[in-house]
Amino acid sequence: MIYFFTTILILLSALFSGLNLGLMSLSSFELKRKAELGDKNAKKVYEVRKNGNLLLVTLLLGNVAVNAAIAICFNSIMTGIVAGVITTMLITLFGEIAPQALFSRFALSLGARVVWVVKVFLFLFYPLAGPIAWLLNKIFGNELRTIYSKKELMQIISEHADDDSPEIRQDEERIALGALTFGDKKIREVMTPRSFVATVDPDDKINNTKINRLIKQGYSRYPVFDKDQDKVVGILYSYNGPIILYTF
Numbered sequence: 001m002i003y004f005f006t007t008i009l010i011l012l013s014a015l016f017s018g019l020n021l022g023l024m025s026l027s028s029f030e031l032k033r034k035a036e037l038g039d040k041n042a043k044k045v046y047e048v049r050k051n052g053n054l055l056l057v058t059l060l061l062g063n064v065a066v067n068a069a070i071a072i073c074f075n076s077i078m079t080g081i082v083a084g085v086i087t088t089m090l091i092t093l094f095g096e097i098a099p100q101a102l103f104s105r106f107a108l109s110l111g112a113r114v115v116w117v118v119k120v121f122l123f124l125f126y127p128l129a130g131p132i133a134w135l136l137n138k139i140f141g142n143e144l145r146t147i148y149s150k151k152e153l154m155q156i157i158s159e160h161a162d163d164d165s166p167e168i169r170q171d172e173e174r175i176a177l178g179a180l181t182f183g184d185k186k187i188r189e190v191m192t193p194r195s196f197v198a199t200v201d202p203d204d205k206i207n208n209t210k211i212n213r214l215i216k217q218g219y220s221r222y223p224v225f226d227k228d229q230d231k232v233v234g235i236l237y238s239y240n241g242p243i244i245l246y247t248f
Helices: 002-024 028-036 040-049 052-077 080-105 107-113 115-140 150-162 170-184 208-217
Strands: 221-226 231-238 243-247
Touching (some): 002 052, 002 107, 002 115, 028 040, 040 115, 052 115, 080 107, 150 170
16 A cells, blocks of 8 residues: 555656646746637646746645655655665656656646646645745746847747748748848848839830730839939839829
8 A cells, every 4th residue: 555655656746846847947928828829738728827936836845745755655664774765766767857858848738738637736735835926926026028139039930940830931931031130221232223123214105015025024113214314203013904103
């Protein structure tokens, strides 16, 4: 019976340790954002993660209590030194390393599956964990939101594209990166040299031949350039529909 009880305690130790690392590594702000976008796992986890200090205190209290109970159990069936060595090895390997390695990789999915267990312990430990969490909130305040710089956002987008993320296509990555760098560009960096600009003459006749030529060039706007005045006097819009001319 004692061995069965000890096994249950080791499993609980693994659960508390894994949840402590896994859930606390998840940002409550990111979970809220994912939940609002329809992520069901994020919605489940956010219910317990939004009060970070209460969750932290509950998991730590449970982990310490379970580890102390494991030590007591082994001391009752073995000598002090042997019990200490075996307890340390079991708690370290199966109660700390293994579950933390697992939860660090699958924190969201595993957390969503056992969130009901977390709610049970939040209720059981609240008389002790509640006041401690309240005190921590008063001393340290609320959790800080992660604010990314422009370069960090660009790096995140690039990493998604490098991993062939189905959520971001290559053209979307290019547009997003271009938008983020738009404010740093100067006009001369995006201008087309006049020698390469496709223009029309004010005296050109807009007939079928001219329209077909414009369509083949593939642009939607053509500056109307007056060589005598050496300036642009209008813009010719060429769409699938009618030709539209705007003059200055």
